[in-house]
Amino acid sequence: MQLLYVRYLAARPVDEIQCVAQTRRRQHCTSALLAPDSPSGVWRLVPATAASSQLAPSAAVMALYDLSGAPYTEQLRWRAQRCLQHAAISTAADLAVADWEPFDPLRHHEHIHTRLPARARRPDPTGRAREEARP
Numbered sequence: 001m002q003l004l005y006v007r008y009l010a011a012r013p014v015d016e017i018q019c020v021a022q023t024r025r026r027q028h029c030t031s032a033l034l035a036p037d038s039p040s041g042v043w044r045l046v047p048a049t050a051a052s053s054q055l056a057p058s059a060a061v062m063a064l065y066d067l068s069g070a071p072y073t074e075q076l077r078w079r080a081q082r083c084l085q086h087a088a089i090s091t092a093a094d095l096a097v098a099d100w101e102p103f104d105p106l107r108h109h110e111h112i113h114t115r116l117p118a119r120a121r122r123p124d125p126t127g128r129a130r131e132e133a134r135p
């Protein structure tokens with residue numbers, strides 16, 4: 001995914017990334033970062049090249065969850081890996097460290113997918129998961 005102009009490899013699928021904050025009961029917060037009602041980013045196909053790399057891998061494009069269009073504070077929240085609730089409570093300690101890894105198209109080539117995820121979830125007023133329909 002891309003946030004704050006940097007591409008990262010997340011340790012989990014986008015909709016499974018959990019908040020790293022500690023709850024008042026001293027337990028690991030289990031909230032997801034992704035707000036189902038208001039997704040912060042969009043899936044896009046982007047060139048799979050590294051800024052520093054001259055050599056493009058064989059895959060020309062890759063699917064990327066792009067948060068570039070989200071407000072700066074929202075991108076900071078993702079970078080800090082906090083849910084909406086804990087983003088507002090800066091005094092809550094982090095129980096885990098955010099596990100973003102700077103994305104490297106050569107080292108992480110197995111994570112490069114040339115197609116958008118079929119199950120990319122969209123807000124649906126009926127509450128049902130819906131197949132993403134894109135040309």
Ligand SMILES: [Zn+2]
Pocket residue numbers: 019020021029030031082083084085086
């Ligand atoms: Zn949380």
